[in-house]
Amino acid sequence: MRALLVVNPRATATSEHSRDVLVRALSGTVDLTVRHTERRGHATTLARDAAESGVDVVVTLGGDGTVNEAVNGLLTASSAVSDRPGPLAGRLPALAVVPGGSTNVFARALGLPRDATDGTGVILDRLRDGRHRVIGLGRADDRWFTFTAGLGWDAATIRRVEQARRRGRTSTPALYLRAMSGQFLTGAGRKNPPLTLERPGETPDTGLSTVIVQNTAPWTYLGDRPVHLNPDASFDLGLDVTALRRLTIPRSARTVTELAWQAGDPRGKQVLRRHDVAEFTVVASRPQPFQLDGDYLGERQKVHFVSVPSALRVVC
CATH class of the missing domain: 2.60.200.40 (Tumour Suppressor Smad4)
Known part of the structure; x- marks a missing residue:
């Protein structure tokens, strides 16, 4: 399984140590690529490129803003806008969210732990078991939102x-x-x-x-x-x-x-x-x-x- 980890190094509740722990844990389960965001909107580009390259799952470490950008990247990838029938979810990589912001509303609404270490454990278990959930999203003009x-x-x-x-x-x-x-x-x-x-x-x-x-x-x-x-x-x-x-x-x-x-x-x-x-x-x-x-x-x-x-x- 190929995965991209999108890290926001400026996220409120993350540290270099927690990022290293997450990378080591994910690397033992998936074929992992790690990219750090460098500016606002960068996570959108990273997630879109990952979807178009055939990655199986995109993992975010950051707050709700990082999640939103990643979702918009996934939903604007070429596979998302293709003419193939069926729900969008079946055409795209899955999204995994490790909470790293100050509030983490989306992750908590999904029932994930607020702590990044605990959240990582849940994500790893679900990846090993192949478990996921399909959800609806909102769209405001041409921009997607999660919550x-x-x-x-x-x-x-x-x-x-x-x-x-x-x-x-x-x-x-x-x-x-x-x-x-x-x-x-x-x-x-x-x-x-x-x-x-x-x-x-x-x-x-x-x-x-x-x-x-x-x-x-x-x-x-x-x-x-x-x-x-x-x-x-x-x-x-x-x-x-x-x-x-x-x-x-x-x-x-x-x-x-x-x-x-x-x-x-x-x-x-x-x-x-x-x-x-x-x-x-x-x-x-x-x-x-x-x-x-x-x-x-x-x-x-x-x-x-x-x-x-x-x-x-x-x-x-």
Whole structure:
């Protein structure tokens, strides 16, 4: 079995020692090639080249951003866009994820241990047994995502966190909570919410301040605490949507409290939920912050979302 290990050397929770342990362990099970990412987007190129060269499995050591890039590389390989019938998952290498970031939502949603060493052990066992799971993915225009996407407040929160990290701050739950609170209090209470959710054959949902899309549950984690917006979201179903309408400062404060202390599940007239949706479009009256799998990707005014079943084989 041929495998490519994609390592993000700047991932929050990795060290040279842990990387060496992983390489030695994998080398005893598969014919291993190791590549380190050198820039943003590099994991996409590495995974695409691996898929086109016939590799059997791509292993990532990094955070959710590294996973997202690798998935986009696999799903844009020539084998993925061929005219052969059948699910995408059958045409592509499997993906194995060793958690190495600060949150690792995707790996944890798959039931993998948070610790990289424990996660490596699980991956090795599954590779030896030939076990894998087929999951659905989300697509936002031409970009794939594994667990979440968003326009508005949550993407603006991620932008704040990324700015803080560039200033030398460490990614922690406290940093995210401060960024979340600050964005609610300064950005979420605008008088004219800019977002509209459009679904084929349905009346549009207008007047939305933020739209959060889930491909699985939980939405995210605050340390060890899962945060659930749509607890029924699943890799085996369509996409789930949580949208917030115009929020006053008192409502914003209540929503932040619910997210922080009740592990999510905000309620009230300002909350809109849609479950198991195959396709929809989010349109904004003005450019809005946009994120996929916890990476800030700039501003957008229109994004088309599609649920793609049986898109990827994962070792878990």
